[in-house]
Amino acid sequence: MSIAAKAARPERAAAEEDYRLEDHIGFVLRKANQRHLALFSARIGDLTPPQFAALARLEEVGETSQNQLGALIAMDAATIKGVIDRLKTRGLVELDTHKQDRRRLVVRLSAKGRETLARLRPLAFAITEETLAPLTGRERASLMRLLAKIG
Amino acid sequence: MSIAAKAARPERAAAEEDYRLEDHIGFVLRKANQRHLALFSARIGDLTPPQFAALARLEEVGETSQNQLGALIAMDAATIKGVIDRLKTRGLVELDTHKQDRRRLVVRLSAKGRETLARLRPLAFAITEETLAPLTGRERASLMRLLAKIG
C-alpha cells in the first residue's frame, strides 16, 4: 500500500498496517528450521537432529552424565532424558550409574553408536551444505556468524 | 589441537576431529530459536509464537479456512488444528463451517482476539528487537535477509 493510500485510510492504525510476520525474527527462524529439518529427515530418516547432536557431542567429550550432556547441547533435563531413552532403546548408547555419585546416570557411546555416527557424519555435512545452498560462500559464513551471535 | 598434534594421532580420523556441532546450521538455528522463545515467553507469557502468528495472519487476511491459515504461516493441517483449538477455547477466534463448502472450517478473529493482538503487537516488536540486540543494524538486516533466503 502506498503512503498516499495509507493516509487515505486513517481508520487503520499504522501499527496494524506495518506489522509483517516476515519481518520478525521468530517467524523466519521457524521457517528456516523447518526447511533444515525436512532436508535432514530426507537424508537421515532414522535419526533426529537432537539425537544426532547427542551422539556427536558424546563422541567429542567421552562419557558424561545425562544432564551434563544435555547442557552441552542446550537441552534441559526433561528433554535430554527422552532423547537418551530412545538412543538407549536402539542400542546406540549405554548407561550406568556413577560409582561415586549414585544420582548420576553415566552415558556412553556404544560400538553401534560409534559406527552409526561414523556412517552419518558425511551426511550431516551434506545436509548443512544443502540447507545453505541458496547462499554464496560469503553469505554462509555471515549467516553462521550472526546466528552464533544471537544464539 | 594443533596440526602437529593431529599428525601425531593418526588413529583419529580427520572427519571426527573436524566435526563441530557449532559449525552446522541446524544446531545454531536451534539455539537461536531457543533464545528467541525464552525472550518471547518472558514478555508474552500467555501466548506462544505460533498462536501469535496465527492471530496476526488472521487479521491480515480476514477470515479463511483453517488449513489455508496454516499454509499462510507454514503449519501443516495437524499442527494448525491444535493451535486453533486452543485459540478457540480462549475465545480469541471464532469458527464456522463454510456455507458453500461444508468441508471447510472458517476461522475469524473475535473482538477479544483483535484487542489481544493490538495489545501484544508492540511487545512483538520489542521481542524481535531484544532477540537481535547483539547485532548492529546492518547485521540485523543481513541476518533477516539470509534467513529469508534459506527459509
Next chain:
DNA sequence: CTGATATCATTTGCATACGAATGAATTTGC
C-alpha cells in the same frame, strides 16, 4: 554430626511439529 541446601534425574502437563491413515465433501474427467 545433622539440618538446610543443592544437585541429578524423573515425572507430569502442556504446546508445537510432522507423517500417515481416515472420513467427509467437492471437483474433475470421461
Next chain:
DNA sequence: GCAAATTCATTCGTATGCAAATGATATCAG
C-alpha cells in the same frame, strides 16, 4: 452424471521442548 481424484479436516503416533513438582542422593554450615 458418475467414478476417480482431490481437498479439508481429524485422529493417531512419535519426538522435541519447557515449566514445575518430586524423590533420591550428596554437600555444606554450624
